[in-house]
Amino acid sequence: xxxxxxxxxxTRIRRIAERGQYDREMLDTILDATHLxxxxxxxERGAHCIPMACWRxxxxxxxxxxxxxxxxxxxxxxxxxxIGVTHLDxxxxxxxxxxxxxNYRSAVIYGEFERVPExxxxxxxxxFMESIAPGRSAEVRGGNEKELAATTVLRIALDEFACKVRxxxxxxxxxxxxxxxxxxxLPLAMTPQAPEPxxxxxxxxxxxxNWCCGDA
Amino acid sequence: xxxxxxxxxxTRIRRIAERGQYDREMLDTILDATHLxxxxxxxERGAHCIPMACWRxxxxxxxxxxxxxxxxxxxxxxxxxxIGVTHLDxxxxxxxxxxxxxNYRSAVIYGEFERVPExxxxxxxxxFMESIAPGRSAEVRGGNEKELAATTVLRIALDEFACKVRxxxxxxxxxxxxxxxxxxxLPLAMTPQAPEPxxxxxxxxxxxxNWCCGDA
Numbered sequence: 001x002x003x004x005x006x007x008x009x010x011t012r013i014r015r016i017a018e019r020g021q022y023d024r025e026m027l028d029t030i031l032d033a034t035h036l037x038x039x040x041x042x043x044e045r046g047a048h049c050i051p052m053a054c055w056r057x058x059x060x061x062x063x064x065x066x067x068x069x070x071x072x073x074x075x076x077x078x079x080x081x082x083i084g085v086t087h088l089d090x091x092x093x094x095x096x097x098x099x100x101x102x103n104y105r106s107a108v109i110y111g112e113f114e115r116v117p118e119x120x121x122x123x124x125x126x127x128f129m130e131s132i133a134p135g136r137s138a139e140v141r142g143g144n145e146k147e148l149a150a151t152t153v154l155r156i157a158l159d160e161f162a163c164k165v166r167x168x169x170x171x172x173x174x175x176x177x178x179x180x181x182x183x184x185x186l187p188l189a190m191t192p193q194a195p196e197p198x199x200x201x202x203x204x205x206x207x208x209x210n211w212c213c214g215d216a
Numbered sequence: 217x218x219x220x221x222x223x224x225x226x227t228r229i230r231r232i233a234e235r236g237q238y239d240r241e242m243l244d245t246i247l248d249a250t251h252l253x254x255x256x257x258x259x260e261r262g263a264h265c266i267p268m269a270c271w272r273x274x275x276x277x278x279x280x281x282x283x284x285x286x287x288x289x290x291x292x293x294x295x296x297x298x299i300g301v302t303h304l305d306x307x308x309x310x311x312x313x314x315x316x317x318x319n320y321r322s323a324v325i326y327g328e329f330e331r332v333p334e335x336x337x338x339x340x341x342x343x344f345m346e347s348i349a350p351g352r353s354a355e356v357r358g359g360n361e362k363e364l365a366a367t368t369v370l371r372i373a374l375d376e377f378a379c380k381v382r383x384x385x386x387x388x389x390x391x392x393x394x395x396x397x398x399x400x401x402l403p404l405a406m407t408p409q410a411p412e413p414x415x416x417x418x419x420x421x422x423x424x425x426n427w428c429c430g431d432a
Binding site: 019021029038041042045046048049050053066068069079080081082084088094106108110111125134137140143154169170180181184187189194197198201202204208211212 | 255
């Protein structure tokens, strides 16, 4: 793993270039805070942008789905794909309309997926579950042969990517600073809400009790 | 505006088709709950997936940016684009690994952008600000001629789209229901956090006081 990847022609950020970051630490932080990516690819009908569950293990981002998925068929056939992950952190209210902005952390990854071999699929999927609910992969009924056979797992190397990040308050023009209007940030965050048990169910394990709002 | 749009070859949902929805009411609900989309297009370097601020007014979704943006140049030159907006609402923990899922509301829009004419740009941008902060467009310094001239505003008709929604608890196989493992939903929600004023600033207006956490 390289700490910093040189920007490629596809990943070099030109627009407000100082917000661009190319280090794996930032990429990993952004990816590990999400369960969702948008996966883009193009075919004869144009570009597509499809939401997918995802998870990172080491130097790869993983997605999975049914063998029957057209998306996964295209993605596993060597198509060039682009994956976007964005966290919106706040609305930035400046004293002039033009200087309004948003705080965000975004990552864009380019490349090709590769198919995770049959004998590695179960452990790849376990890693996904463990990333959400430590210990759970030993508690649930594991995938049987038929279920695993029906599932495609793909991964993409984290080789060609760019992150773009904005933090902090508004950047007003000096001439606007005295304007009598509130300025600042209206923050947003993805936050866990109270767990919803499915009817009669077993006692809540730690990853449920600690999900939100103190002991459930 | 049609209440329901027939699925096109690009938008027809085949995978778990019963989660597909093609009505404008659902689309509008999903779009009006976001400030962010992922915009995909393809060029000679492959597919791209770029996060963009967005807002809906009537039968169009709008984006804006600097005239210098390569993305906006491509998007305004008639490229076929695809826009994804997804809200992740929760992780669905089933009694078997295979039946784990996520709750979400997603929309995918296909088509071509059109350029908002010069004389309509200011009001289009005001609508964006008003959707976030009612009344604010009259409080801030409005865009001057130079700022507006430097800004491209694009819109795409909401004609070709599909929504996909999952709600509710896990759907376990009957044979798994007695398994002694917690099952249910771990909900997630994008929630406003306490406003962060930018140093010495004017009194907070209603859209700031009501943003979060009672009176700020």
